[in-house]
Amino acid sequence: MAATIRDVARLAGVSPSTVSRALSLPGMVNATTRARVAAAVEQLGYEPNRAARGLITGRTGTIGLVVPDLANPFFAGLTKGVQARARRHDVAVFVADTDEDPGVEAGLVRALAKQVDGVVLCSPRAGDAELAAIAQETTVVLVNRAAEGLPGINFDNEDGMRQSVAHLVALGHRRIAWVGGPASSWSTQHRGLGLRNAAEALGAQLVPVGNFAPTYEGGMAAADQVVATGATAVVAYNDLVAVGLLARLHSRGISVPGDLSVVGVDDIAMSGMARPALTTVRLPTQEAGRLAVELLLAMLDDPSAAFAAHRDLHGELIVRDSTGPARDPGDGRTHGSKGSSA
Amino acid sequence: MAATIRDVARLAGVSPSTVSRALSLPGMVNATTRARVAAAVEQLGYEPNRAARGLITGRTGTIGLVVPDLANPFFAGLTKGVQARARRHDVAVFVADTDEDPGVEAGLVRALAKQVDGVVLCSPRAGDAELAAIAQETTVVLVNRAAEGLPGINFDNEDGMRQSVAHLVALGHRRIAWVGGPASSWSTQHRGLGLRNAAEALGAQLVPVGNFAPTYEGGMAAADQVVATGATAVVAYNDLVAVGLLARLHSRGISVPGDLSVVGVDDIAMSGMARPALTTVRLPTQEAGRLAVELLLAMLDDPSAAFAAHRDLHGELIVRDSTGPARDPGDGRTHGSKGSSA
DNA sequence: TTGAAAGCGCTAACAC
DNA sequence: GTGTTAGCGCTTTCAA
Numbered sequence: 001m002a003a004t005i006r007d008v009a010r011l012a013g014v015s016p017s018t019v020s021r022a023l024s025l026p027g028m029v030n031a032t033t034r035a036r037v038a039a040a041v042e043q044l045g046y047e048p049n050r051a052a053r054g055l056i057t058g059r060t061g062t063i064g065l066v067v068p069d070l071a072n073p074f075f076a077g078l079t080k081g082v083q084a085r086a087r088r089h090d091v092a093v094f095v096a097d098t099d100e101d102p103g104v105e106a107g108l109v110r111a112l113a114k115q116v117d118g119v120v121l122c123s124p125r126a127g128d129a130e131l132a133a134i135a136q137e138t139t140v141v142l143v144n145r146a147a148e149g150l151p152g153i154n155f156d157n158e159d160g161m162r163q164s165v166a167h168l169v170a171l172g173h174r175r176i177a178w179v180g181g182p183a184s185s186w187s188t189q190h191r192g193l194g195l196r197n198a199a200e201a202l203g204a205q206l207v208p209v210g211n212f213a214p215t216y217e218g219g220m221a222a223a224d225q226v227v228a229t230g231a232t233a234v235v236a237y238n239d240l241v242a243v244g245l246l247a248r249l250h251s252r253g254i255s256v257p258g259d260l261s262v263v264g265v266d267d268i269a270m271s272g273m274a275r276p277a278l279t280t281v282r283l284p285t286q287e288a289g290r291l292a293v294e295l296l297l298a299m300l301d302d303p304s305a306a307f308a309a310h311r312d313l314h315g316e317l318i319v320r321d322s323t324g325p326a327r328d329p330g331d332g333r334t335h336g337s338k339g340s341s342a
Numbered sequence: 343m344a345a346t347i348r349d350v351a352r353l354a355g356v357s358p359s360t361v362s363r364a365l366s367l368p369g370m371v372n373a374t375t376r377a378r379v380a381a382a383v384e385q386l387g388y389e390p391n392r393a394a395r396g397l398i399t400g401r402t403g404t405i406g407l408v409v410p411d412l413a414n415p416f417f418a419g420l421t422k423g424v425q426a427r428a429r430r431h432d433v434a435v436f437v438a439d440t441d442e443d444p445g446v447e448a449g450l451v452r453a454l455a456k457q458v459d460g461v462v463l464c465s466p467r468a469g470d471a472e473l474a475a476i477a478q479e480t481t482v483v484l485v486n487r488a489a490e491g492l493p494g495i496n497f498d499n500e501d502g503m504r505q506s507v508a509h510l511v512a513l514g515h516r517r518i519a520w521v522g523g524p525a526s527s528w529s530t531q532h533r534g535l536g537l538r539n540a541a542e543a544l545g546a547q548l549v550p551v552g553n554f555a556p557t558y559e560g561g562m563a564a565a566d567q568v569v570a571t572g573a574t575a576v577v578a579y580n581d582l583v584a585v586g587l588l589a590r591l592h593s594r595g596i597s598v599p600g601d602l603s604v605v606g607v608d609d610i611a612m613s614g615m616a617r618p619a620l621t622t623v624r625l626p627t628q629e630a631g632r633l634a635v636e637l638l639l640a641m642l643d644d645p646s647a648a649f650a651a652h653r654d655l656h657g658e659l660i661v662r663d664s665t666g667p668a669r670d671p672g673d674g675r676t677h678g679s680k681g682s683s684a
Numbered sequence: 685t686t687g688a689a690a691g692c693g694c695t696a697a698c699a700c
Numbered sequence: 701g702t703g704t705t706a707g708c709g710c711t712t713t714c715a716a
Contacts, residue, residue, distance in 0.1 A: 004708095004709055016710080052397055060393065070412070076413050083438065087438070093437060097421075115434060273589060274615070360703075370701075371702080391693050394695090398693090398694055398707080
């Protein structure tokens, strides 16, 4: 068995409480005793039992991270950031993947909440009321979702969408399709909003084509509807969707960016590897994860303090080959049959 | 505060131990008392404190998962599998990402080991001796790495490589390059071995071009050396590397599969989306994660039992567009200058 | 500055 | 079948 605090105490010739203090509150113990304790700790390879400590302090030294889908590189990046920063603080991370299932999400968070000091909740599908209820039970930091009264790390979706639209308008696009993600997704709503505002401000027309799964398959499924709108450019919910669009467009013989320009969001690794390489709004995912941890730990350290309700991280438009000049408007309805009625 | 076992006991009019038994060993308690306890538990929303339970049982209900890089879809898939299966067993998972840093790995595993019942170690870079030392401290299941005396879930690399070579030979390839991953990687060694054996058995020549980072960038870096070998086909360490190869080959104007056929390993999502779509050996990553958890939990349940040292999961060759007939041998040295001396 | 004692919430002997 | 007791390893009053 591993050494306990009593073993250390015996070896150092002091009481267990002194060992405890030497480790947690070094200032309160004589330098020489402290050295003796340190030596004994070293010799025994002693490491305090966290469960026992947690039992009395009420802190577990553990946080939870809930993501919709680890296979989505966006969340993988986030997870890396969370996990790396937590380690720096000697905090362990429970990771839970909800598989994009809102039903699983709530129960999972509740279960997790009992075992951790706090939870980082990424892109939750739960409603505001449910989130508020969860926040009653444990300390919560939201990522990629704003909710009244709850702290969170977000991306400046409006601005990212504005950059995209500005880019497309500069290339001559006036009719821009928008492929949304899940309807319940906060970022779908905000990106849609940002696009609408930007389009209006910049004199372009935005054509929403509905909600699709935030996956490659979702993009494949959306492609034909996008074409039918007669738009010369399309903004996709995320890069996975955009790459799916690219694939389906290619197999239909529609040239990108010749016939249609495509913009994604996230800048996952795959986007740079796509052909044509994808123009996208780069989101600092790892950074978001790191900030979420810092925020959560700060809240835990000082529960009474008020924390900035949320923080917006700036996204940066990365222009690659999937966007180009708008095609001649005369071509506008070449590929779609419903375009004229849309 | 959350309800404790004493609250439940008081409400149900029984002793704490009865509550404990009603929950852990229902068979040992009268049906009617059990019902009373259940009602009280329900009413109070009681959930046992795992730390307290762990303090006495010596089990934390937690396992650790160590991966080199969560951003690599291969490990993301593995993590999903581990995490999903663990949840079914009501076990929580600490996830740690070593960032491909062998120096971090050892320390991380040691630290983790103190907080969990067991650890799933994926593709560890550590040497056999070090792994053995870790296994002394905690229960370990290896994934994607075999080591003497340690249980593990592996992929049948030899067979996967044999399938690849057979496919290429059938297409007329006789000179096949091999782009290895990190030299310290167990799978690099075994894939290399499998390729060598298969090539020999099937009358092809294998040309190793060295070790590269298991990333897109690694593939980019390897491409020119591959071309220089004069090989008509190349097997890459994994799909990320293969996609990197594809990209660099494309920018050099080398046609795939016209001039060079490319085969990867893993079948990550990206591979199907690449252009040309990548022929690859599909590895059942989630399955591996699930099996690793089952094995680990079985070992924990019965520490004295002997477990199969390891289990090999079969990989399946997925043929896509990146492989085709070998080009005319006369073309063999078109792109490379060192080809004739290699 | 240090030690003794109590107790965090739970389970496991041991009685009954 | 159930209650009583003790104690897991640690921190934290309270005294000294």
